[in-house]
Amino acid sequence: MAQLSDDCFAFGGPMMPVDEAVGIIASRLTAVAEKETVGLMDADGRVLAIDIAAPLPLPPFMNSAVDGYAVPASDLRRDASSAVPVEGRVQAGAAAPAVRPGHAVRIFTGAPMPAGTDTVFMQEDVRIDETDRVVLPPGLKAGANVRPAGEDIPLGHVALRAGRRLRPQDIAVAAAFGLTTLEVIRRLRVGVFSTGDELAAPGTARKEAQLFDSNRFMLMAMLRRLACEVGDLGILRDEPSALAKALKAAAGRYDLILTTGGVSTGEEDHVRTAVESVGSLVLWRMAIKPGRPVAMGVIDGTPLIGLPGNPVASFVTFVHVVRPAVMALSGATPAPMLPIPVRAAFAYNKKLERREYVRASLRRAEDGTLEAVKFPREGAGLLSSLVDTDGLVELGESIVRVEPGDQVGFLGYADLL
Ligand code: AMP
Numbered sequence: 001m002a003q004l005s006d007d008c009f010a011f012g013g014p015m016m017p018v019d020e021a022v023g024i025i026a027s028r029l030t031a032v033a034e035k036e037t038v039g040l041m042d043a044d045g046r047v048l049a050i051d052i053a054a055p056l057p058l059p060p061f062m063n064s065a066v067d068g069y070a071v072p073a074s075d076l077r078r079d080a081s082s083a084v085p086v087e088g089r090v091q092a093g094a095a096a097p098a099v100r101p102g103h104a105v106r107i108f109t110g111a112p113m114p115a116g117t118d119t120v121f122m123q124e125d126v127r128i129d130e131t132d133r134v135v136l137p138p139g140l141k142a143g144a145n146v147r148p149a150g151e152d153i154p155l156g157h158v159a160l161r162a163g164r165r166l167r168p169q170d171i172a173v174a175a176a177f178g179l180t181t182l183e184v185i186r187r188l189r190v191g192v193f194s195t196g197d198e199l200a201a202p203g204t205a206r207k208e209a210q211l212f213d214s215n216r217f218m219l220m221a222m223l224r225r226l227a228c229e230v231g232d233l234g235i236l237r238d239e240p241s242a243l244a245k246a247l248k249a250a251a252g253r254y255d256l257i258l259t260t261g262g263v264s265t266g267e268e269d270h271v272r273t274a275v276e277s278v279g280s281l282v283l284w285r286m287a288i289k290p291g292r293p294v295a296m297g298v299i300d301g302t303p304l305i306g307l308p309g310n311p312v313a314s315f316v317t318f319v320h321v322v323r324p325a326v327m328a329l330s331g332a333t334p335a336p337m338l339p340i341p342v343r344a345a346f347a348y349n350k351k352l353e354r355r356e357y358v359r360a361s362l363r364r365a366e367d368g369t370l371e372a373v374k375f376p377r378e379g380a381g382l383l384s385s386l387v388d389t390d391g392l393v394e395l396g397e398s399i400v401r402v403e404p405g406d407q408v409g410f411l412g413y414a415d416l417l
């Protein structure tokens with residue numbers, strides 16, 4: 001099981017900067033250690049558990065990069081064409097024939113270089129004369145159009161390191177090494193609760209003053225993208241003792257408990273008190289908008305993150321708090337999010353010392369520059385603002401005002417999930 005030390009952080013006073021909060025969260029989480037072996041087809045998105053060193057060089061043998069004629073470098077002429085007889089033919093997958101000095105071998109892309117040859121003339125650069133000899137132009141460099149063994153990855157090179165979240169191209173490397181399986185960290189088990197008397201589960205009857213619970217499904221989908229095994233724990237009512245009981249019961253059964261709603265300061269926000277009654281609170285408020293109330297606690301050694309209820313706040317704090325926590329728990333090497341510079345096509349006022357995220361769409365301006373267009377409304381409850389935009393403009397703590405034309409950093413949703 002994942003463990004979290006429960007010596008409590010002093011969380012009174014001002015709201016905590018995002019980086020500090022994330023640092024505290026990451027430093028207190030210990031990665032799960034259990035590994036499992038998965039087939040390559042099931043490895044995408046999983047965290048590699050061991051270093052993978054090249055068991056063979058890539059490419060494994062010297063081969064031609066083009067269709068053409070292979071020759072030894074000693075036959076190359078610097079200032080005049082030469083005509084040489086063609087002897088033998090080698091295509092991809094075939095064994096290379098022996099070649100006599102003063103001869104060229106017809107060769108195709110990917111075919112092994114015949115012993116003694118080390119340079120290939122592209123077929124577009126030569127012609128065949130009336131005696132069937134190939135006319136080689138002068139000036140080609142020795143070793144041209146050849147892919148030496150190991151030029152991509154040398155034998156023994158650690159091509160994939162433990163902690164890597166595997167992507168399709170990483171799986172390609174494993175396959176190129178001839179591997180059929182990979183050792184990965186086991187999936188993280190995350191239990192997800194929604195909280196609120198106003199929530200009805202989709203598929204059940206909705207009372208007049210209720211809305212269907214959307215956050216739980218968003219969060220579970222986001223967790224799935226992070227390769228987690230998700231436990232759907234349903235909706236908890238705004239009732240302190242029932243909340244505390246449910247959280248306590250989930251502790252120990254999951255590596256992480258995630259809740260949404262009930263973490264503000266309102267009289268009906270009971271998650272924080274519930275955590276304090278059955279465990280301990282590590283931190284609570286963060287200087288992030290949308291977001292702000294985010295509770296981090298620990299119950300019987302199981303970490304808990306309580307996200308706000310407003311859907312956009314829930315989304316943004318998932319990305320900036322839960323994601324790094326999931327990474328830390330699953331042993332993944334931290335990968336900082338690097339916003340890409342774009343031009344703001346909006347004006348915006350913000351509070352000093354608070355990190356703010358503005359929902360925006362990208363468009364290409366007439367001068368070719370990428371521009372971020374702000375979603376016209378700001379409510380943290382507007383699901384449409386997430387659906388109809390491409391990502392988040394990140395405004396750092398020191399910024400107080402954005403003018404149209406300013407350079408800002410943009411994080412696309414595709415990179416955030
Ligand atoms: P809370 O953080 O509990 O005060 O909730 C803030 C707002 O988010 C309220 O308007 C809630 O109705 C809404 N909300 C809370 N939880 C959810 C949820 N699971 N799905 C959709 N909206 C929610």
Ligand code: MG
Nearest residue numbers: 195196261262
């Ligand atoms: Mg609530």
